Amino acid sequence: MKKFKKITQDTEFWVFIIIVILSLIIQVRSGQFFTNNNIVDIIRSMIYPALGAICALLAFVSTGPDVSFPMIGACSSFLAIAITKSTGFNGPWIFVYLIAIIFGAIMGAVNGFIIVKYKFPSLIVTLGTSSIISGLLFGAFEAERTELPANLQAFGSAALFSVKNVKTGLGSSMPYTFIILIVVYLVAYIVLNYTMIGRGVYAIGGDEISADRAGFNVNAIRFGVFVINGCVAAIAGLSYATMTLHYLPAEYSGGEMVVIAAIVLGGAKLTGGVGTLRGCLLGTLLLSMVTNSLILVGISINWQKVFIGGIIIVGTVIPMVQKHFASKNSGIHQNGGNA
Amino acid sequence: MTKVRKLHIDDKVEKLIFIFVVLFAVMALTKGNQILKPTVFQTIARQVSEIGLMALGCSICMISGGIDLSGAYIANLAGISAALVMQKTSGNIFAGMLCGILIGAICGAFNGVLVAHLRIPAMLATLGSYQIFQGIAIVISDGKTVQGNKILAKFAMGKVLGIPIPFIIFAVVALGAIFLMGKTSFGRRVYFVGTNEKCSIFSGIRTKQVLLFTYTISGVLCGIAGNLSLARINSAKADFGSSYIMQCILISVLGGINPNGGFGAVPGVIIAAFILQMLSSYLNTFPDISNYYRDLIWGLALILVLIANYYSDKRKMRK
Numbered sequence: 001m002k003k004f005k006k007i008t009q010d011t012e013f014w015v016f017i018i019i020v021i022l023s024l025i026i027q028v029r030s031g032q033f034f035t036n037n038n039i040v041d042i043i044r045s046m047i048y049p050a051l052g053a054i055c056a057l058l059a060f061v062s063t064g065p066d067v068s069f070p071m072i073g074a075c076s077s078f079l080a081i082a083i084t085k086s087t088g089f090n091g092p093w094i095f096v097y098l099i100a101i102i103f104g105a106i107m108g109a110v111n112g113f114i115i116v117k118y119k120f121p122s123l124i125v126t127l128g129t130s131s132i133i134s135g136l137l138f139g140a141f142e143a144e145r146t147e148l149p150a151n152l153q154a155f156g157s158a159a160l161f162s163v164k165n166v167k168t169g170l171g172s173s174m175p176y177t178f179i180i181l182i183v184v185y186l187v188a189y190i191v192l193n194y195t196m197i198g199r200g201v202y203a204i205g206g207d208e209i210s211a212d213r214a215g216f217n218v219n220a221i222r223f224g225v226f227v228i229n230g231c232v233a234a235i236a237g238l239s240y241a242t243m244t245l246h247y248l249p250a251e252y253s254g255g256e257m258v259v260i261a262a263i264v265l266g267g268a269k270l271t272g273g274v275g276t277l278r279g280c281l282l283g284t285l286l287l288s289m290v291t292n293s294l295i296l297v298g299i300s301i302n303w304q305k306v307f308i309g310g311i312i313i314v315g316t317v318i319p320m321v322q323k324h325f326a327s328k329n330s331g332i333h334q335n336g337g338n339a
Numbered sequence: 340m341t342k343v344r345k346l347h348i349d350d351k352v353e354k355l356i357f358i359f360v361v362l363f364a365v366m367a368l369t370k371g372n373q374i375l376k377p378t379v380f381q382t383i384a385r386q387v388s389e390i391g392l393m394a395l396g397c398s399i400c401m402i403s404g405g406i407d408l409s410g411a412y413i414a415n416l417a418g419i420s421a422a423l424v425m426q427k428t429s430g431n432i433f434a435g436m437l438c439g440i441l442i443g444a445i446c447g448a449f450n451g452v453l454v455a456h457l458r459i460p461a462m463l464a465t466l467g468s469y470q471i472f473q474g475i476a477i478v479i480s481d482g483k484t485v486q487g488n489k490i491l492a493k494f495a496m497g498k499v500l501g502i503p504i505p506f507i508i509f510a511v512v513a514l515g516a517i518f519l520m521g522k523t524s525f526g527r528r529v530y531f532v533g534t535n536e537k538c539s540i541f542s543g544i545r546t547k548q549v550l551l552f553t554y555t556i557s558g559v560l561c562g563i564a565g566n567l568s569l570a571r572i573n574s575a576k577a578d579f580g581s582s583y584i585m586q587c588i589l590i591s592v593l594g595g596i597n598p599n600g601g602f603g604a605v606p607g608v609i610i611a612a613f614i615l616q617m618l619s620s621y622l623n624t625f626p627d628i629s630n631y632y633r634d635l636i637w638g639l640a641l642i643l644v645l646i647a648n649y650y651s652d653k654r655k656m657r658k
Binding site for chain 2: 134
């Protein structure tokens, strides 16, 4: 019983319940939700935001919001694709990813350096750097819609497996980038849960001074988080390009807010130190379902933003109200949780 | 109390005026024949009005210790609803503008309730609410561009003594904001709440009320900005001006507002808005510089100004 009570206090639990209810509603209204092609479609559309969600989560847990990952992804994947094409390199696709990761790490390091050295709010710094990167990408590099190099093209169009809906005749296929998603999540899970560095990421977000006293190198961990964020952003950006089979630079900007919304739904706290990968995936799944499936229920696409905004607000209000009731008996329950 | 704040005002504002003068001199010397024309000044004045109002709203929220990321979308929603009301009432521009400002106030109050009463961190609250505002704007406009009103557009093109009317509106509102934040007890409370919320609760300040008003004022300012932009471009669209969010934060920080709350002066924000708009007009005189470089320059300016402020504050602390 006690365990059950503990579970119901988790934000993740409520997100899971909402997902179940929503999927049942969609299933009842359209009969199209629990079909193999719809599920593959939803997972497919989750891959890019779920990779972005790791960036957002790491930044949230350790420091604060990071809004630069879409532009880092766009710019590093552009550079990787441009370099691959200009050298005519046609080796394994993984090398293209490696080039992108190197550029992503450099851009992440710039973020990390400014945030660690000057202790500025990460939201404002990353807004600034993402504006700079966007200026570089569109102004200096003159990025525009380009074809992928042959090796990425082949990687993107290959399917891990394909399903076909017998009733409707609609098919869809799972791209190989799904494996990248799983690998990145597994590595992140192991590092965050079973290593000292992972503990440190949570510790410095929870209480910087205590973490410092406990012997964590706060600055190094924070800097490392932003470098890793740059790398994951690069992987996400390039995966997005391989899945759409074209490099579309204009598609990247603006994605950060939905991803941040997803991890907040998944229980990450703006004040730092709290947030899990499981919550991250659940939040992304919920928002992907909303964006993908509103049409199945017969709601106009125009309402999509209203729903997403509403879910973010309800998702953030519930934990606040829970906290409010939990601390009602303990005198003053105001705690300055201002951003 | 006033003494403490005066110190901040003088210091940062002086520096900004200096930057403004230097920038102006550089512009006049290098591109004098293209810049020193009344039409250019009128264009700058017209454009600075909208972004300046939104930045003022964002700054007031930042002073209170929060942030308002939804400003540009409140302005859009206000502009669209004003345009729709004008269409429905067959050209009653006053009803339309009133509706726009009212919508701004409602949106701002919604943010205020989320931040003050439901205690959601301001960044998340406005992140969520901006999706809602944009969503509602898409729904009521059906995702299409909404036409403005001819009389309103004419009104906005009008000038008094060579000064564009939108700029006069901006000037009046800005003076009001300077007065409100600098001279009234409300303004002082906003600074207090931004510096230390817990402390201000124990000092008997009704922080919830103060925050609610702060966000409502921000909403009203954005509502006015929405009306002005509807008048200037004679149309409104739901996804118009999303880059304004970044610019509002840039102007606030450039104007010396501390993003952690509690510090900064409103006059600085207004000068910063002018600096940014002048810089943008100056860049326009170089045809071979792509528009995209503006993002680069603004991002760089934001970070460099933050770093410069960091060192100047440090020097002051050492004294």
